[in-house]
Amino acid sequence: xxxxxxxxxxxxxxxxxxxxxxxxxxxxxxxxxxxxxxxxxxxxxxxxxxxxxxxxxxxxxxxxxxxxxxxxxxxxxxxxxxxxxxxxxxxxxxxxxxxxxxxxxxxxxxxxxxxxxxxxxxxxxxxxxxxxxxxxxxxxxxxxxxxxxxxxxxxxxxxxxxxxxxxxxxxxxxxxxxxxxxxxxxxxxxxxxxxxxxxxxxxxxxxxxxxxxxxxxxxxxxxxxxxxxxxxxxxxxxxxxxxxxxxxxxxxxxxxxxxxxxxxxxxxxxxxxxxxxxxxxxxxxxxxxxxxxxxxxxxxxxxxxxxxxxxxxxxxxxxxxxxxxxxxxxxxxxxxxxxxxxxxxxxxxxxxxxxxxxxxxxxxxxxxxxxxxxxxxxxxxxxxxxxxxxxxxxxxxxxxxxxxxxxxxxxxxxxxxxxxxxxxxxxxxxxxxxxxxxxxxxxxxxxxxxxxxxxxxxxxxxxxxxxxxxxxxxxxxxxxxxxxxxxxxxxxxxxxxxxxxxxxxxxxxxxxxxxxxxxxxxxxxxxxxxxxxxxxxxxxxxxxxxxxxxxxxxxxxxxxxxxxxxxxxxxxxxxxxxxxxxxxxxxxxxxxxxxxxxxxxxxxxxxxxxxxxxxxxxxxxxxx
Numbered sequence: 001x002x003x004x005x006x007x008x009x010x011x012x013x014x015x016x017x018x019x020x021x022x023x024x025x026x027x028x029x030x031x032x033x034x035x036x037x038x039x040x041x042x043x044x045x046x047x048x049x050x051x052x053x054x055x056x057x058x059x060x061x062x063x064x065x066x067x068x069x070x071x072x073x074x075x076x077x078x079x080x081x082x083x084x085x086x087x088x089x090x091x092x093x094x095x096x097x098x099x100x101x102x103x104x105x106x107x108x109x110x111x112x113x114x115x116x117x118x119x120x121x122x123x124x125x126x127x128x129x130x131x132x133x134x135x136x137x138x139x140x141x142x143x144x145x146x147x148x149x150x151x152x153x154x155x156x157x158x159x160x161x162x163x164x165x166x167x168x169x170x171x172x173x174x175x176x177x178x179x180x181x182x183x184x185x186x187x188x189x190x191x192x193x194x195x196x197x198x199x200x201x202x203x204x205x206x207x208x209x210x211x212x213x214x215x216x217x218x219x220x221x222x223x224x225x226x227x228x229x230x231x232x233x234x235x236x237x238x239x240x241x242x243x244x245x246x247x248x249x250x251x252x253x254x255x256x257x258x259x260x261x262x263x264x265x266x267x268x269x270x271x272x273x274x275x276x277x278x279x280x281x282x283x284x285x286x287x288x289x290x291x292x293x294x295x296x297x298x299x300x301x302x303x304x305x306x307x308x309x310x311x312x313x314x315x316x317x318x319x320x321x322x323x324x325x326x327x328x329x330x331x332x333x334x335x336x337x338x339x340x341x342x343x344x345x346x347x348x349x350x351x352x353x354x355x356x357x358x359x360x361x362x363x364x365x366x367x368x369x370x371x372x373x374x375x376x377x378x379x380x381x382x383x384x385x386x387x388x389x390x391x392x393x394x395x396x397x398x399x400x401x402x403x404x405x406x407x408x409x410x411x412x413x414x415x416x417x418x419x420x421x422x423x424x425x426x427x428x429x430x431x432x433x434x435x436x437x438x439x440x441x442x443x444x445x446x447x448x449x450x451x452x453x454x455x456x457x458x459x460x461x462x463x464x465x466x467x468x469x470x471x472x473x474x475x476x477x478x479x480x481x482x483x484x485x486x487x488x489x490x491x492x493x494x495x496x497x498x499x500x501x502x503x504x505x506x507x508x509x510x511x512x513x514x515x516x517x518x519x520x521x522x523x524x525x526x527x528x529x530x531x532x533x534x535x536x537x538x539x540x541x542x543x544x545x546x547x548x549x550x551x552x553x554x555x556x557x558x559x560x561x562x563x564x565x566x567x568x569x570x571x572x573x574x575x576x577x578x579x580x581x582x583x584x585x586x587x588x589x590x591x592x593x594x595x596x597x598x599x600x601x602x603x604x605x606x607x608x609x610x611x612x613x614x615x616x617x618x619x620x621x622x623x624x
Contacts (some may be wrong), residue, residue: 088615121146122146192233212225303321327368327426362374464493516529
């Protein structure tokens with residue numbers, strides 16, 4: 001590492017050792033330095049240690065701490081020792097104070113052990129281990145522990161709270177590799193109690209862990225994957241008690257695993273590469289996928305109140321009602337043979353016809369009493385695309401050229417044949433409620449859909465049209481090198497459904513979608529927009545527009561390093577939910593040491609602020 005040592009008197013004892021009177025030590029590269037260690041005497045030996053007596057720690061020349069003695073490593077290799085402490089104020093954790101200790105185990109492995117306290121919650125401990133043997137063999141594991149004193153969570157009988165977050169990649173012989181990504185918590189309320197950042201929680205109602213074994217050769221690509229989902233917020237009833245008024249109150253424990261969450265244990269997929277048929281322009285391929293949808297709970301969910309599975313007490317009633325009480329376990333095998341080709345008439349347009357037969361085989365648990373199900377459909381598609389581009393010569397100081405790309409595309413889709421037994425309970429339950437499919441492959445995308453949560457584009461007889469346009473800037477800085485940036489990208493598209501022609505209330509158009517991404521100097525923005533043409537009439541007046549976007553204004557970094565930016569996010573969604581909110585985040589680092597953050601969420605529907613968060617972090621300056 002780079003460091004600077006100076007003082008009033010500097011004496012060279014030998015080739016690598018110096019004695020400094022009234023000296024200072026720092027690793028900061030800014031001027032004046034963001035922090036220094038000053039002492040009466042410094043005994044420094046390069047590639048060994050620096051011993052400092054009567055130490056005064058200064059921040060921008062202001063003394064902030066004193067110690068009688070301090071030892072600092074000056075070695076070229078990584079050394080074990082204490083790292084810069086983490087100090088801050090974070091809602092709802094209170095004041096946070098964390099002291100990390102770094103262990104240099106090996107040139108390919110290290111770990112960090114951290115201890116401290118959250119003033120509003122209790123003692124805190126963290127451990128992180130890392131290793132990397134090769135570019136494809138590496139791993140890391142994060143362990144977090146909190147002895148929680150918050151009364152809100154003590155009622156759930158959870159004091160000792162912990163989480164695990166890890167990733168691992170292993171390169172094996174014969175073009176095989178293993179990828180693991182896992183997250184685990186000691187209780188299901190952990191992500192929602194102010195500690196979701198420990199496990200990179202994205203707000204979804206499940207925590208996902210994957211283990212995948214992959215093999216790729218010139219002939220085929222295959223993988224075997226196990227996926228486990230843990231329900232966030234789930235609490236199992238373990239008994240009852242009474243409150244002060246004598247009313248019964250359920251006792252719940254949030255540490256159990258939700259037995260009703262459907263798991264994928266396992267998924268197997270293999271697909272051949274596109275192979276040319278007898279030196280013809282036609283290629284053939286084949287893919288096979290096996291999904292095992294299972295769970296530890298019952299095979300059916302409750303929908304029919306007159307079935308025993310829903311709690312009916314009359315023993316003569318059925319245990320479940322097929323087609324109404326949805327089945328939640330199945331073994332599904334998917335087989336997709338395909339043919340494809342492409343040609344370029346005139347050299348400017350690419351035409352790519354393809355043909356697939358997607359067939360599905362379902363087997364259900366013995367206790368369900370359901371017969372096996374075979375279904376499938378034939379899908380023909382033709383993609384027509386082209387690319388036009390123009391280069392503008394600017395000859396600016398740094399930006400020399402700008403390229404404009406314009407890519408229109410058309411896709412014609414036709415499902416001339418489908419086989420789907422309408423009398424089978426699985427088909428009936430999806431018809432009653434599309435949410436009771438296992439995934440999107442359980443639905444034939446034949447016509448228009450009224451399911452705005454799991455929306456699909458009609459492929460029965462339709463024409464999709466869209467366009468993508470991009471600006472690409474070529475930079476040649478004065479200090480050498482060359483790189484490209486993408487200041488603007490815009491795409492939009494929609495589908496016309498021929499099957500709706502001639503109907504009384506035709507739904508000729510699918511939803512329209514548009515995506516924008518832009519980086520204009522200090523400003524960057526991104527957004528996704530959807531328009532549902534018939535949603536206003538079907539919903540009784542709700543907005544057919546859906547938009548999710550954000551704008552970020554990046555300010556000049558703080559002296560000594562540290563980011564400064566303002567970010568505003570806007571969400572308007574009524575078709576697939578009922579959300580209309582505005583999020584704001586302000587980060588403004590001070591002198592590289594302090595990183596205050598303020599974030600709010602304003603609910604436009606209720607005119608309230610459901611979330612207001614703030615933090616003040618004491619950090620190591622970026623130039624140190």
